[in-house]
Amino acid sequence: EPEVTQTPSHQVTQMGQEVILRCVPISNHLYFYWYRQILGQKVEFLVSFYNNEISEKSEIFDDQFSVERPDGSNFTLKIRSTKLEDSAMYFCASSENSGSTDTQYFGPGTRLTVL
Amino acid sequence: SQKIEQNSEALNIQEGKTATLTCNYTNYSPAYLQWYRQDPGRGPVFLLLIRENEKEKRKERLKVTFDTTLKQSLFHITASQPADSATYLCALANRDDKIIFGKGTRLHILP
Numbered sequence: 156e157p158e159v160t161q162t163p164s165h166q167v168t169q170m171g172q173e174v175i176l177r178c179v180p181i182s183n184h185l186y187f188y189w190y191r192q193i194l195g196q197k198v199e200f201l202v203s204f205y206n207n208e209i210s211e212k213s214e215i216f217d218d219q220f221s222v223e224r225p226d227g228s229n230f231t232l233k234i235r236s237t238k239l240e241d242s243a244m245y246f247c248a249s250s251e252n253s254g255s256t257d258t259q260y261f262g263p264g265t266r267l268t269v270l
Numbered sequence: 271s272q273k274i275e276q277n278s279e280a281l282n283i284q285e286g287k288t289a290t291l292t293c294n295y296t297n298y299s300p301a302y303l304q305w306y307r308q309d310p311g312r313g314p315v316f317l318l319l320i321r322e323n324e325k326e327k328r329k330e331r332l333k334v335t336f337d338t339t340l341k342q343s344l345f346h347i348t349a350s351q352p353a354d355s356a357t358y359l360c361a362l363a364n365r366d367d368k369i370i371f372g373k374g375t376r377l378h379i380l381p
Contacts, residue, residue, distance in 0.1 A: 159313075186367060197374065198314060198359065203367035211368040246313045255302050255363035261313030 157181045159262035161247050167268045168237055176232045176265045178247030187230045188248040188259065189222065191215070198246070203254065204230065237269045272298040274372035276360055282378045283350050291345040291375045293360030298370075300362035303336050303343050308357045308374065317358075318345075350379045 160179045168174050180187050189201040202212045204222055221233045230249075234241055244264040250257045277292035293303070301322050306314035320327045320336045320343070327334045333346040347354050360372040 188367070188369075190371075198308075198361075198371040200368055200370065205367065211366050213368070248313075253365075253367055254369060255365060255367060256319070258316045258319070259369075261315065264311075264313050 157260075159247055159249055159260050161245075161262040161265050163265060164263065165266045165268070167270065170239055170269055171236050174234050174237055174267065176234075176245050176247075176267070178230045178232075178262055179228050180230055180247065180249030181251075181260055182228070184249035184251050184260075186210075186250045186252065186254055186257075187222075187224070188250075188254060189232045190246045190248065190261075191243040192246065192264075193243045201232070205253075234267075237267075239269050242267055242269045272296070272362075272370055274298075274360060274362060274370060276358075276372040276375045278375055279373075280376040280378065282380055285350060285352060285379050285381050287350055289347040289350045289354070289377055289379070291358050291360075291377065293343040293345070293372055295341050295362055298341075298362055299338070299364075301365050302363045303334075304361040304363065304369070305332075305334055305343075305345050306359040306361060306371075308359055310357075314359055314371075347377075352379045352381050355379045 187204040203210045247262045248259040250259045273296045283289040305317045308314045335344045357374040359374045363369045
Protein backbone atom coordinates (compact mmCIF):
# COMPACT_ATOMS: atom_id res chain seq x y z
CA GLU A 156 0.00 0.00 0.00
CA PRO A 157 1.44 3.43 -0.87
CA GLU A 158 2.57 5.53 2.06
CA VAL A 159 3.99 8.92 2.90
CA THR A 160 7.66 8.79 3.87
CA GLN A 161 9.67 11.35 5.82
CA THR A 162 13.39 11.85 6.39
CA PRO A 163 15.19 12.06 8.67
CA SER A 164 13.33 10.31 11.45
CA HIS A 165 15.20 12.39 14.04
CA GLN A 166 17.05 15.66 13.54
CA VAL A 167 19.11 17.36 16.23
CA THR A 168 20.24 20.92 15.59
CA GLN A 169 21.63 23.93 17.37
CA MET A 170 19.47 26.98 17.97
CA GLY A 171 19.79 29.42 15.08
CA GLN A 172 20.64 26.77 12.50
CA GLU A 173 18.56 26.06 9.41
CA VAL A 174 16.87 22.69 9.00
CA ILE A 175 15.12 21.09 6.07
CA LEU A 176 12.63 18.32 6.69
CA ARG A 177 11.80 16.13 3.74
CA CYS A 178 8.70 14.28 2.72
CA VAL A 179 7.71 12.09 -0.20
CA PRO A 180 3.91 12.21 -0.54
CA ILE A 181 1.86 9.48 -2.17
CA SER A 182 2.49 9.74 -5.90
CA ASN A 183 -0.98 10.58 -7.28
CA HIS A 184 -1.86 12.99 -4.48
CA LEU A 185 -2.28 16.69 -5.21
CA TYR A 186 -2.61 18.26 -1.74
CA PHE A 187 0.26 18.38 0.73
CA TYR A 188 0.42 19.45 4.37
CA TRP A 189 2.77 20.00 7.25
CA TYR A 190 1.70 19.67 10.87
CA ARG A 191 3.63 19.77 14.10
CA GLN A 192 3.02 18.16 17.47
CA ILE A 193 4.88 19.40 20.52
CA LEU A 194 5.36 16.58 23.04
CA GLY A 195 2.14 15.91 24.92
CA GLN A 196 0.17 18.49 22.97
CA LYS A 197 -2.22 18.47 20.05
CA VAL A 198 -1.45 18.17 16.37
CA GLU A 199 -1.25 21.69 14.92
CA PHE A 200 -1.79 22.65 11.30
CA LEU A 201 1.10 24.58 9.76
CA VAL A 202 0.50 24.85 6.03
CA SER A 203 -1.27 23.33 3.04
CA PHE A 204 0.12 23.31 -0.50
CA TYR A 205 -1.68 22.77 -3.77
CA ASN A 206 -0.81 23.48 -7.37
CA ASN A 207 2.67 24.64 -6.41
CA GLU A 208 1.56 27.28 -3.99
CA ILE A 209 0.50 27.67 -0.38
CA SER A 210 -3.28 27.42 -0.07
CA GLU A 211 -3.61 27.93 3.69
CA LYS A 212 -1.25 28.63 6.55
CA SER A 213 -1.60 29.06 10.28
CA GLU A 214 -0.31 31.76 12.60
CA ILE A 215 2.56 29.44 13.53
CA PHE A 216 3.82 29.45 9.94
CA ASP A 217 5.71 32.74 10.08
CA ASP A 218 8.58 34.07 7.97
CA GLN A 219 10.95 31.53 9.49
CA PHE A 220 9.12 28.73 7.70
CA SER A 221 8.94 27.93 4.02
CA VAL A 222 7.78 25.00 1.92
CA GLU A 223 8.86 23.82 -1.46
CA ARG A 224 8.15 21.08 -3.95
CA PRO A 225 11.52 21.09 -5.69
CA ASP A 226 10.73 18.19 -8.01
CA GLY A 227 7.86 15.86 -8.80
CA SER A 228 8.20 13.79 -5.67
CA ASN A 229 9.64 15.69 -2.69
CA PHE A 230 7.89 18.19 -0.44
CA THR A 231 10.12 20.05 2.02
CA LEU A 232 9.68 22.21 5.09
CA LYS A 233 12.50 24.64 5.88
CA ILE A 234 12.99 26.40 9.18
CA ARG A 235 15.49 29.19 8.62
CA SER A 236 16.70 29.93 12.14
CA THR A 237 15.51 27.33 14.63
CA LYS A 238 14.37 28.25 18.11
CA LEU A 239 14.12 26.03 21.18
CA GLU A 240 10.33 26.11 20.89
CA ASP A 241 10.52 24.58 17.40
CA SER A 242 11.34 21.23 19.04
CA ALA A 243 8.45 18.94 18.07
CA MET A 244 7.34 16.08 15.85
CA TYR A 245 6.72 17.34 12.33
CA PHE A 246 4.25 15.36 10.25
CA CYS A 247 3.81 15.57 6.51
CA ALA A 248 0.48 14.49 5.01
CA SER A 249 -1.00 14.21 1.55
CA SER A 250 -4.42 13.68 0.04
CA GLU A 251 -5.84 13.13 -3.41
CA ASN A 252 -8.46 15.84 -2.94
CA SER A 253 -8.70 18.63 -0.39
CA GLY A 254 -7.91 17.21 3.04
CA SER A 255 -11.05 18.73 4.49
CA THR A 256 -13.16 16.33 2.46
CA ASP A 257 -10.84 13.44 1.75
CA THR A 258 -8.58 11.04 3.59
CA GLN A 259 -5.27 12.56 4.61
CA TYR A 260 -2.39 10.12 4.83
CA PHE A 261 0.21 11.05 7.41
CA GLY A 262 3.87 10.16 7.36
CA PRO A 263 5.70 8.71 10.37
CA GLY A 264 7.06 12.11 11.35
CA THR A 265 10.44 13.75 11.95
CA ARG A 266 11.37 14.44 15.54
CA LEU A 267 13.17 17.79 15.62
CA THR A 268 15.25 18.59 18.70
CA VAL A 269 16.67 22.10 18.97
CA LEU A 270 19.46 22.50 21.53
CA SER B 271 -11.27 31.70 19.09
CA GLN B 272 -12.11 28.21 17.85
CA LYS B 273 -11.99 25.57 20.53
CA ILE B 274 -12.25 21.78 20.44
CA GLU B 275 -12.65 19.75 23.62
CA GLN B 276 -12.43 16.00 23.82
CA ASN B 277 -14.22 14.68 26.86
CA SER B 278 -11.39 13.31 28.90
CA GLU B 279 -7.68 12.86 28.67
CA ALA B 280 -7.96 9.14 29.32
CA LEU B 281 -10.73 6.57 29.27
CA ASN B 282 -10.62 2.97 30.54
CA ILE B 283 -13.11 0.51 29.05
CA GLN B 284 -13.50 -3.21 29.65
CA GLU B 285 -12.86 -5.42 26.63
CA GLY B 286 -16.04 -6.24 24.75
CA LYS B 287 -17.88 -3.11 25.86
CA THR B 288 -18.64 -0.06 23.74
CA ALA B 289 -16.25 2.86 24.09
CA THR B 290 -17.79 6.29 23.55
CA LEU B 291 -15.60 9.35 23.02
CA THR B 292 -16.93 12.91 22.89
CA CYS B 293 -15.82 15.91 20.86
CA ASN B 294 -17.33 19.32 21.58
CA TYR B 295 -16.50 22.51 19.76
CA THR B 296 -17.21 26.23 20.10
CA ASN B 297 -16.86 29.33 17.93
CA TYR B 298 -16.81 27.24 14.79
CA SER B 299 -19.19 25.88 12.18
CA PRO B 300 -17.37 23.01 10.52
CA ALA B 301 -18.48 21.56 7.25
CA TYR B 302 -16.65 18.32 8.05
CA LEU B 303 -15.59 16.46 11.13
CA GLN B 304 -12.95 13.76 11.09
CA TRP B 305 -11.73 11.16 13.57
CA TYR B 306 -8.17 9.85 13.63
CA ARG B 307 -6.28 7.25 15.62
CA GLN B 308 -2.75 7.98 16.84
CA ASP B 309 -0.40 5.45 18.40
CA PRO B 310 2.62 6.61 20.45
CA GLY B 311 5.39 8.03 18.28
CA ARG B 312 3.37 7.60 15.08
CA GLY B 313 1.42 9.85 12.75
CA PRO B 314 -2.37 10.08 12.92
CA VAL B 315 -4.35 7.53 10.90
CA PHE B 316 -7.62 8.64 9.34
CA LEU B 317 -10.69 6.68 10.46
CA LEU B 318 -13.92 8.42 9.47
CA LEU B 319 -15.23 11.66 8.02
CA ILE B 320 -18.75 12.98 8.54
CA ARG B 321 -20.31 15.97 6.80
CA GLU B 322 -22.42 18.68 8.42
CA ASN B 323 -25.56 17.39 6.72
CA GLU B 324 -24.99 13.81 7.93
CA LYS B 325 -26.18 12.59 11.31
CA GLU B 326 -24.35 9.29 11.51
CA LYS B 327 -21.60 7.32 9.76
CA ARG B 328 -20.52 3.72 10.30
CA LYS B 329 -17.47 1.71 9.38
CA GLU B 330 -17.18 -1.83 10.71
CA ARG B 331 -17.14 -1.50 14.54
CA LEU B 332 -16.91 2.29 14.41
CA LYS B 333 -19.79 4.75 14.50
CA VAL B 334 -19.67 8.54 14.45
CA THR B 335 -22.52 10.96 15.08
CA PHE B 336 -22.52 14.69 14.35
CA ASP B 337 -24.94 17.10 16.00
CA THR B 338 -24.41 20.62 14.67
CA THR B 339 -27.02 22.03 17.07
CA LEU B 340 -25.22 20.69 20.14
CA LYS B 341 -21.85 21.26 18.42
CA GLN B 342 -20.85 17.75 19.34
CA SER B 343 -19.64 14.52 17.80
CA LEU B 344 -19.67 11.11 19.45
CA PHE B 345 -17.30 8.34 18.39
CA HIS B 346 -18.22 4.78 19.32
CA ILE B 347 -16.16 1.60 19.14
CA THR B 348 -18.34 -1.45 19.68
CA ALA B 349 -17.04 -4.82 20.90
CA SER B 350 -13.83 -3.09 21.94
CA GLN B 351 -10.53 -4.99 21.89
CA PRO B 352 -7.16 -4.33 23.54
CA ALA B 353 -5.80 -3.52 20.05
CA ASP B 354 -8.17 -0.52 19.99
CA SER B 355 -6.08 1.10 22.73
CA ALA B 356 -4.70 4.35 21.30
CA THR B 357 -5.27 8.10 21.31
CA TYR B 358 -8.27 9.19 19.26
CA LEU B 359 -8.28 12.65 17.73
CA CYS B 360 -11.23 14.71 16.62
CA ALA B 361 -10.56 17.21 13.82
CA LEU B 362 -12.71 19.92 12.27
CA ALA B 363 -12.53 21.41 8.81
CA ASN B 364 -14.31 23.83 6.57
CA ARG B 365 -14.23 24.14 2.81
CA ASP B 366 -10.59 25.15 2.88
CA ASP B 367 -7.50 23.06 3.58
CA LYS B 368 -7.06 24.03 7.21
CA ILE B 369 -7.84 21.29 9.72
CA ILE B 370 -8.02 21.89 13.46
CA PHE B 371 -7.29 18.99 15.80
CA GLY B 372 -8.43 18.37 19.34
CA LYS B 373 -5.96 17.22 21.94
CA GLY B 374 -7.24 13.66 21.84
CA THR B 375 -8.53 11.06 24.25
CA ARG B 376 -6.28 8.18 25.33
CA LEU B 377 -8.38 5.04 25.26
CA HIS B 378 -7.31 1.97 27.21
CA ILE B 379 -9.18 -1.27 26.60
CA LEU B 380 -8.68 -3.52 29.59
CA PRO B 381 -8.51 -7.27 28.97
